[in-house]
Amino acid sequence: xxxxxxxxxxxxxxxxxxxxxxxxxxxxxxxxxxxxxxxxxxxxxxxxxxxxxxxxxxxxxxxxxxxxxxxxxxxxxxxxxxxxxxxxxxxxxxxxxxxxxxxxxxxxxxxxxxxxxxxxxxxxxxxxxxxxxxxxxxxxxxxxxxxxxxxxxxxxxxxxxxxxxxxxxxxxxxxxxxxxxxxxxxxxxxxxxxxxxxxxxxxxxxxxxxxxxxxxxxxxxxxxxxxxxxxxxxxxxxxxxxxxxxxxxxxxxxxxxxxxxxxxxxxxxxxxxxxxxxxxxxxxxxxxxxxxxxxxxxxxxxxxxxxxxxxxxxxxxxxxxxxxxxxxxxxxxxxxxxxxxxxxxxxxxxxxxxxxxxxxxxxxxxxxxxxxxxxxxxxxxxxxxxxxxxxxxxxxxxxxxxxxxxxxxxxxxxxxxxxxxxx
Numbered sequence: 001x002x003x004x005x006x007x008x009x010x011x012x013x014x015x016x017x018x019x020x021x022x023x024x025x026x027x028x029x030x031x032x033x034x035x036x037x038x039x040x041x042x043x044x045x046x047x048x049x050x051x052x053x054x055x056x057x058x059x060x061x062x063x064x065x066x067x068x069x070x071x072x073x074x075x076x077x078x079x080x081x082x083x084x085x086x087x088x089x090x091x092x093x094x095x096x097x098x099x100x101x102x103x104x105x106x107x108x109x110x111x112x113x114x115x116x117x118x119x120x121x122x123x124x125x126x127x128x129x130x131x132x133x134x135x136x137x138x139x140x141x142x143x144x145x146x147x148x149x150x151x152x153x154x155x156x157x158x159x160x161x162x163x164x165x166x167x168x169x170x171x172x173x174x175x176x177x178x179x180x181x182x183x184x185x186x187x188x189x190x191x192x193x194x195x196x197x198x199x200x201x202x203x204x205x206x207x208x209x210x211x212x213x214x215x216x217x218x219x220x221x222x223x224x225x226x227x228x229x230x231x232x233x234x235x236x237x238x239x240x241x242x243x244x245x246x247x248x249x250x251x252x253x254x255x256x257x258x259x260x261x262x263x264x265x266x267x268x269x270x271x272x273x274x275x276x277x278x279x280x281x282x283x284x285x286x287x288x289x290x291x292x293x294x295x296x297x298x299x300x301x302x303x304x305x306x307x308x309x310x311x312x313x314x315x316x317x318x319x320x321x322x323x324x325x326x327x328x329x330x331x332x333x334x335x336x337x338x339x340x341x342x343x344x345x346x347x348x349x350x351x352x353x354x355x356x357x358x359x360x361x362x363x364x365x366x367x368x369x370x371x372x373x374x375x376x377x378x379x380x381x382x383x384x385x386x387x388x389x390x391x392x393x394x395x396x397x398x399x400x401x402x403x404x405x406x407x408x409x410x411x412x413x414x415x416x417x418x419x420x421x422x423x
Contacts, residue, residue: 018047022060034070042067051421080156083110084140091133092146098126100146101163102310108139111312115164117326122165124150155224158325159318160311169223170201171208175377175411176227177418178218178237186213189236193220197229203380210380212373214360217422219415221377240422251333251406251413255283256317263311268304272323273340280316290334292341299342301329332406347389350403355412358398360419367394374400378415379408 018033021044032044032052042059044052056064088108092100098114105112116126128150134142143154143163151166155174164172180186190211194202201207201222209222218237220230231239260279264272270291277289291303307323320338324330330346332339357370371392375383382388382404390404402412 019066021063023058024060026060034067037067037070080110080159080161083108084143084154084156084161085138088134088137088139088142090139090142090146092130094129094131096127097130097150100130100132104139104143105312109312111160111314113158113160113162113309113311113322115162115168115326116308118165118168119152122151122167124152124165153225158321159314160322172223173208173221174224174227175219175221175415176230177240177422178220178230179240179422180213180216180218180237181235183213183216185236186218189218189233192236193230193233198223198226201226203376210376212376214369214373214419215366217419219373219377240418251409252317253280253285255280255285256320257315258283259313259315260319261311261313262309262319264307264309266306266308269307269323269327269340270303272307276316276320276323277338283316287336287338289338290340292339292345295342295345296329299344301327301342330405330407346405350389350405351409352401352403353409354395355400355402355416356398357400357416357420360416367400371400374402374412374415378411379404382408 018031020029020031022029030044030046030052032046035043035045035051037043037056042054042056044054046052056067059067086108090104090107092103095103098116101112101114104110114126119126130146132142132146137145140154143161147153147163152163153166153169154161154163155169155172156162157172162172180189190213193211194204198209199205201209203210209220209226211218211220213219217240220227222230230237258279262275262279264275273289273291277285280289293303296303305327307326309319309322309326311319311322320331324340328343329340330343332341332346332349357367360366360370371394374392375385379390380386382390384391390402390408392400392402395401400416402409404412
């Protein structure tokens with residue numbers, strides 16, 4: 001079975017504390033925390049997690065001033081995607097690639113990760129000399145130019161700017177949602193995209209990429225560069241702004257949202273997990289980090305495998321994900337503990353979860369279509385209809401019952417939560 005990596009782009013915002021919001025007439029009020037502002041749309045979140053979207057002009061003058069002050073402050077951070085669109089001033093002369101990455105991370109105050117195992121696999125050294133001088137390019141464009149001679153590229157994954165080989169990036173697909181200008185044209189737009197933009201990469205010709213329509217939205221799983229091309233089809237669709245795609249879909253305890261900066265240099269896996277355990281316990285986690293020795297032994301994987309990560313502050317869950325990615329391992333929640341195991345062993349321990357889809361499966365037939373969206377976009381090779389272990393069924397009146405591994409559940413939750421937000 002092919003292993004394909006699916007990613008959903010998330011914006012990073014830091015909400016302010018909850019407060020009382022009053023409308024411009026003084027008649028209505030609500031207790032909620034500020035999440036973000038996109039254009040003239042203010043996004044709030046109530047205590048129960050429900051998101052509210054209001055026009056700035058609907059709020060009282062005091063609240064409008066508050067929103068403007070928050071928008072100007074550092075409490076509302078740019079997403080990594082937005083940061084990659086900022087202009088950069090980079091200059092390197094025969095600088096080792098690993099030092100280039102460290103310099104960008106420091107100069108732009110961004111978490112940047114170099115996928116050294118992938119480079120090693122394709123015979124590219126982390127010490128490869130880089131000569132480059134930016135000339136008005138964005139940071140993303142600069143990275144594209146730096147990587148082109150040695151077949152490197154970048155994408156946003158695990159809350160970092162992830163630099164890897166083109167061959168691996170081709171399988172690390174990102175899911176993005178586009179609003180169709182005319183929902184009735186979904187089929188025609190899909191045909192145009194799949195026939196004109198990297199046609200050999202789509203599922204119709206056994207490629208990993210896919211598209212699926214749901215109502216007025218087109219959901220696309222593709223590479224970053226292809227998404228950039230799709231975004232130019234402004235006569236047919238509009239990309240959903242990244243801030244609207246922020247959802248919390250992790251099943252991990254809140255302690256794993258704690259941000260830390262970690263540095264490991266050829267550190268044994270056991271020691272790395274001990275450090276992560278200590279950091280999460282400081283943040284309130286009550287469990288332990290354990291290694292599934294039996295499963296690792298079965299595939300001859302040593303529990304003292306070296307780990308190298310040097311990254312600016314990111315959530316602990318992302319630190320753990322990067323370590324797993326580097327070693328081609330995974331983890332599951334085993335009671336109160338985190339159990340590091342092999343991908344094959346994790347597949348033997350699927351999780352069954354029920355998702356409330358009442359806001360996005362309202363009309364007859366929409367539930368079946370939603371199932372098609374999920375199974376076409378998220379880990380399509382893993383569902384029972386194609387011989388995989390995952391299963392999905394609709395339970396009336398408004399739930400999807402899904403059996404899948406943890407990583408796939410997180411991607412499903414992000415997609416469904418996003419569609420709920422956009423309804």
